[in-house]
Amino acid sequence: MDEETETPEDPRREFAEECRSARELHDPAALTQAQLARLLRTSKSTISRLETCQGAIPPDLPPLLDEVFATDGKFKRLHEEAVAASFPTLYRRRMALERAAVAIREWSPTLVPGLLQTADYARYLFKGGAPRASTKETSAFVNDRIARKALLDGAMPPDVYVVLCESVLHRRFCPPEIMRRQLKALLDAGSRPTVRVQILPLDSPAHLFIDWPVSLITSPRHVTSVCVENYQTAGIVDDLDYVRNAVRTYDELTGDALSARESARLIAEQMEKLT
Structure with missing residues (x-):
């Protein structure tokens, strides 16, 4: 991965970091990838791919993440920005x-x-x-x-x-x-x-x-x-x-x-x- 895609301004990487951070800082206790997957009705491997920037973000997950973590549309916004960034300039x-x-x-x-x-x-x-x-x-x-x-x-x-x-x-x-x-x-x-x-x-x-x-x-x-x-x-x-x-x-x-x-x-x- 080149230097540009490693920058925190990259919305796909920011989505991954925010997902991992929200999971680990979840109140009252941190969630494992498997636990978060169950809440989102998806697989642990999907959460792993989300957090390691592998592949596209499934479009049904951002609003569910916002619901689980009460993040008021943050994951939906980051997903939209990640999609826009994937298009040619x-x-x-x-x-x-x-x-x-x-x-x-x-x-x-x-x-x-x-x-x-x-x-x-x-x-x-x-x-x-x-x-x-x-x-x-x-x-x-x-x-x-x-x-x-x-x-x-x-x-x-x-x-x-x-x-x-x-x-x-x-x-x-x-x-x-x-x-x-x-x-x-x-x-x-x-x-x-x-x-x-x-x-x-x-x-x-x-x-x-x-x-x-x-x-x-x-x-x-x-x-x-x-x-x-x-x-x-x-x-x-x-x-x-x-x-x-x-x-x-x-x-x-x-x-x-x-x-x-x-x-x-x-x-x-x-x-x-x-x-």
């Missing part, structure tokens, strides 16, 4: 904006956005773009992608608005059953009170975002940043004129898109065609 600011957001507006012309992807869908997507990736690399990508979804389950989740081109429903780069489960996950997400999913019909007019996915992320201070991704690049735009134009374009998309109810009906119809 050019994506890290986006991850930070996402974690603090009060609203996230997503447009995608081709794929289900990462926040709403299932593990299998994400796996096929990654393997398609990186066919020589190892099993370990693929698992790391999928774990990181799924971990991002934790922000939807927080105490104060952001409002999430998603507009997808209808072509997303018909794209079949994965087996039908996997795509069916992904569409079911879309329906489930759209049933949340903080998530709205709309489908933009194929015959809709051309628009500014037609060629690429765009995310509009709004901070607690109601400042919006525009995130645009292309091949091996990602940009964040804060220029007020560009942001204003992007927000106006997104509003037009939601106006041209089917309603949430009509969109859910279309998604369900496509699911049936995949059975």
